[in-house]
Amino acid sequence: MGSVLERLAAREQAASGRIEEIREQIAVLACELSQAEAELERLRIGRQVLTEMLAEDVEPAGIAPPAPAARASKRDGRRWQTVPHRSDDPDLASLPQSYRDVLEAMEDADQSLRSVDLCRSLGLGVKAAATEAMRGKLNRLVERGWCVSPETGRYALAPGVAGRMP
Incomplete structure (x- = not known):
């Protein structure tokens, strides 16, 4: 009976080790995902700014685009928080x-x-x-x-x- 319990304990330890390895992989992937999402957001904002700038160049005379401070962000109506370098x-x-x-x-x-x-x-x-x-x-x-x-x-x-x- 002891050898069966020892084998079961060894399997349990191996499974615990595998779980820890998977958790570490998840942490690495979550970090990579976060960095990729940040890059995507940066590119989207860049595209949006460029589109706005190009649109301002073809605005009809006499119609001024809204001031940047008056533009609301798309996130819950709040303005973007800027984090300086x-x-x-x-x-x-x-x-x-x-x-x-x-x-x-x-x-x-x-x-x-x-x-x-x-x-x-x-x-x-x-x-x-x-x-x-x-x-x-x-x-x-x-x-x-x-x-x-x-x-x-x-x-x-x-x-x-x-x-x-x-």
Whole structure:
């Protein structure tokens, strides 16, 4: 009977190992998906801006296009939040509040975090929509120099970045 239990325990351990490998693959793929989605969004915005600029060139005389500040975004009627590059404006106050909250939570943790960890610490829940949105914010912060990604799926403050305003 002991050998059967030992074989069963070995199979269980192998299955657990395979599950962990699959989870790591999912994390890598989720990161790649997030980067591809960000690239697609960037291209869509570029196309939209170019289309608007070309349309402005053929506007009939006397009809001015709406001012950029008056244009609403397509996301729930809210305006897009701009995240400046850290090299352009190193002041934390230039970031939208939601991004400052993320940096503050990262500073409190004092270690690299996953997007799901940040969602938990900010009270956003751990549903896929919240964690993917957080991953998008984190990738944007990395792209703009506010954070670093020391390993796939983990994020930390960039050197010299404080999570709180003085």
